[in-house]
Amino acid sequence: MSDRGERALDPADTEVPAAEVELAPAATVVLLRDGPAGIEALLLRRNPDLAFHGGAWVFPGGRVDAQDAARAGTADRFGVTAARHAAARELTEEADLVAPVEDLVPWSHWVTPPGPPRRFATWFFVAAEAEVEDVVVDGDEIHASDWVTPAAAFARCTAREMDLAPPTWLTLRQVAELGSVSAVLTHADARDELRYEPRISRDTTGALVSLYQGDAGWPTGDATVDGARHRLIWAEAGYRFERSP
Template sequence: MTPVVEHPVSRDPGLAERAEAWLADPDRVDGPLRTAATVMLVRDGADGPEVYVQRRVPSMAFAPSTVVFPGGGVDPADHGLDPTTPGLAALAEAMGVTPGAAAPFAAAAVREVEEESGVRLTVADLRGRAHWVTPAFEPRRYDTWILAAAMPAGQEARETSTESDRSGWVRAADLLARHAAGEVRMLPPTVVSLQQLGAFEDAAGFLADRPRIARVLPELVRRDDGTLVLRTALP
């Protein structure tokens, strides 16, 4: 049976307002998509695997004040990555696409992680995790690959971007508990990714995992009690 998760829209007033306006518009159309990549940098902590996260500044047009993994949109220059780059063929196989199709996402992932955290990765460091698409009602939408990588030895992740105001290493369970309590804001892909990380005892086990990857698009659904949720069928 396909697992289904639901994310209450009411947790984010701005999200709820956009969702209601989209549903009320008889001429509504899906917003355009931009390609993007994000990376779960993981390491072992004293109590299990940890992941590096950042909180976006309140002024961001997309996902303000939201806890995310380092990442961003694919730039034109990212399409120039050589399809024969070491590690790209294995990553593409895990993603279920050709090396040529995987190349711009891998390039964007490596570039964005360095720009936003100062951490230098190689394409061979990357592991495929998931493929999510922003819901249709959002004006800013992304077709995003979620990748993962081990924190390289001898490097330090730090805040190097003006797009976030807080960053650090966290255990998945701790961040999920804060999200459930309404203390932090996260998007469904981040929540699900953290749940998956929390199922492993160490970073190596998580990085060795090869999940089945399929394109995931959350659907806006109104329950019988009137509550709006984002309903997601996972691979």
């Protein structure tokens, strides 16, 4: 977690009304492998000079363009079919790795909360590393790569050595709970994708909170409301996830 990321989500710092920011379609690949210490995910570090999540560690991904939709045989750039092609293309462009389009399994769909000057509707796909290959980044948009266990990523995030956006952090937590690549893929195949439309607020302690559907405060965007919990709290010692049974 970083101060840069917290300021970007603070509702008090909103510069652009939500109605004036057009959503852009995007896609990302949560590429996984089973390592000696448990499940590992590929993370890429974005160029610190980039305006959107500069310096953050992210899964490979980017915008869905018209060519992705054309390859998918659809005119809908926001749909899952075009997003699959975009995710596969971005994996090759950013990490020089190949994942067959048909092997990408929908995991979740995130919509950037109001506030930032850029907002995305992003499909997250999970996939297994097809074969052992070296990751090669372009040195321009992407500056570094690492295969990490969720536990290692969380520790580095808490130590402020790795900037993770809430969707990245929460996705790592979800795959960690399942424990293996096969379990993640089986789970993804057996259910509909998770849907997230975060609303950003502050709780009674003043901590920044990402509210998700199912939280008592989500309908109004008020993190101080009593009731069911489904939220990510930006605590001093790192993120803290709360969800009611």
